[in-house]
Amino acid sequence: MLPAGWAGDCITLRSMARETVIIPEVIEPDEKLPRDLVALRKFAFFMDEAVAIPGTKRRIGFDAAIGFIPGFGDAIGAILSAWIIVGALRHRVPLVHVTRMVVNVLLDLVIGQIPIFGDIFDIAFEENVMNLKLLLRYRDRSRPPRSFAAIGFAAFLVVAVIFAAAVASVVLLIAVILWLANQR
Numbered sequence: 001m002l003p004a005g006w007a008g009d010c011i012t013l014r015s016m017a018r019e020t021v022i023i024p025e026v027i028e029p030d031e032k033l034p035r036d037l038v039a040l041r042k043f044a045f046f047m048d049e050a051v052a053i054p055g056t057k058r059r060i061g062f063d064a065a066i067g068f069i070p071g072f073g074d075a076i077g078a079i080l081s082a083w084i085i086v087g088a089l090r091h092r093v094p095l096v097h098v099t100r101m102v103v104n105v106l107l108d109l110v111i112g113q114i115p116i117f118g119d120i121f122d123i124a125f126e127e128n129v130m131n132l133k134l135l136l137r138y139r140d141r142s143r144p145p146r147s148f149a150a151i152g153f154a155a156f157l158v159v160a161v162i163f164a165a166a167v168a169s170v171v172l173l174i175a176v177i178l179w180l181a182n183q184r
Helices: 006-018 035-048 062-066 072-090 095-112 117-124 127-138 152-182
Strands: none
Touching (some): 035 062, 062 117, 072 095, 072 117, 072 127, 072 152, 095 127
16 A cells, blocks of 8 residues: 555655756857847848837837838838848858748748738748748857858859749739639
8 A cells, every 4th residue: 555645745756856957048148249240130020020009019110111112011011031041051050951041031031921910920920030940040149150251152052042032922922813813
């Protein structure tokens, strides 16, 4: 037979073993970061969190504001967001995370083209801040950053892919609008 209260103690110990430890995100102060990363941090804040929405805990930035311009606003925001991806290439972020950054920008671009829903999505989806967090977390601190000449082709390729997707999304949006207009 088990002593009284023993079963309750086992259950408590088992539930305590399942608890996960939450480690707070460590944010490096600007004084410890290279100057280009400080500039990218300010850029991400400007693009996604510059202005507080009164009465809420949400913040919006320039990316959401220019997203209200039909078609071209999201395309401009996506091209501007490529700056953080170029910074990730410079600071030797692994390719899997750079790919995730490109997908974040393309997702914001494509969904942002949808009228009304895309504008709400632009406010909620802060790809610049997410991409900056990926850059800061996965950059290679053991080696110096690459020069811009060393990443020139890769940076051109990333910007070209985002630009092509932006042009395609604008063309598709115009085609859908023309198709809807001809259905009347």
